Amino acid sequence: MKWVKIVLGTIIVLIAIGIITGESVTPNQNEAGNSINSVATNTNEDKKIEIEKLILSDTDIKLDIKDTKNILVNIQPSKADTENLQFCSTNTQIVKFSKDTIKSDETEVYGKLQPISEGKCEIYVKSNEIESNKVKVTVIDKERIENEKRLKEEQAKKEAEEEAKRLAEEQAKKQAQAQAQTQYQPPKQETTTIQPSTPNNNNSRTVYITPTGKRYHYSSTCGGKNSRSTTLSNAISLGLTPCQKCAQ
Numbered sequence: 491m492k493w494v495k496i497v498l499g500t501i502i503v504l505i506a507i508g509i510i511t512g513e514s515v516t517p518n519q520n521e522a523g524n525s526i527n528s529v530a531t532n533t534n535e536d537k538k539i540e541i542e543k544l545i546l547s548d549t550d551i552k553l554d555i556k557d558t559k560n561i562l563v564n565i566q567p568s569k570a571d572t573e574n575l576q577f578c579s580t581n582t583q584i585v586k587f588s589k590d591t592i593k594s595d596e597t598e599v600y601g602k603l604q605p606i607s608e609g610k611c612e613i614y615v616k617s618n619e620i621e622s623n624k625v626k627v628t629v630i631d632k633e634r635i636e637n638e639k640r641l642k643e644e645q646a647k648k649e650a651e652e653e654a655k656r657l658a659e660e661q662a663k664k665q666a667q668a669q670a671q672t673q674y675q676p677p678k679q680e681t682t683t684i685q686p687s688t689p690n691n692n693n694s695r696t697v698y699i700t701p702t703g704k705r706y707h708y709s710s711t712c713g714g715k716n717s718r719s720t721t722l723s724n725a726i727s728l729g730l731t732p733c734q735k736c737a738q
């Protein structure tokens with residue numbers, strides 16, 4: 491029965507190793523861990539680190555009403571207790587300022603700006619008597635500003651068009667009156683005066699217009715290479731107005 495002794499002996503040895511390793515290694519780690527933990531807990535519980543300084547690093551924030559913004563709160567010393575940290579806005583009707591619970595962690599504290607309406611106010615943080623610098627916040631509504639700008643431009647364009655139309659109508663009326671006057675002239679004279687090739691100031695005189703221009707020109711060079719000749723009355727009926735350079 492020698493093999494039985496060998497087997498039993500081996501088992502005993504293995505158990506012994508198990509006990510030694512289990513007791514000698516693991517408890518040592520625990521002791522070390524416990525001692526560190528207890529030191530840390532003691533400092534936290536016995537002596538809270540007071541905040542000495544609070545700084546918001548942003549200056550003059552401009553924020554669209556549709557956006558939000560995170561602001562890092564610089565706390566000195568960095569391990570100070572932030573239990574009493576308050577987020578303040580001088581006008582909560584314009585912007586709300588609160589702790590960003592999602593972005594903040596053990597090492598960094600963030601505030602979150604939530605715009606409410608257009609305007610200006612200031613934000614800061616405080617903890618007991620310690621107050622941070624104040625940061626100016628301007629909330630704007632880009633959409634409203636752009637819409638107003640667009641409406642203004644449309645209005646100006648409409649007014650310009652109406653003015654141009656009015657001037658053209660006035661001009662046409664004057665020309666019609668002038669034409670009516672020429673028609674009162676004796677027929678004999680009428681036949682001799684109508685000479686399309688001769689430039690004159692009546693409606694049949696030759697003017698130069700371009701496909702897109704709003705003016706008619708007396709000079710073809712002033713009209714440019716795209717210009718074509720037509721009669722003054724036709725140019726006026728198209729709503730064109732005289733060129734300031736050559737058709738005065």
Ligand SMILES: [Zn+2]
Pocket residue numbers: 706707708709712713733734735736737
């Ligand atoms: Zn011209």
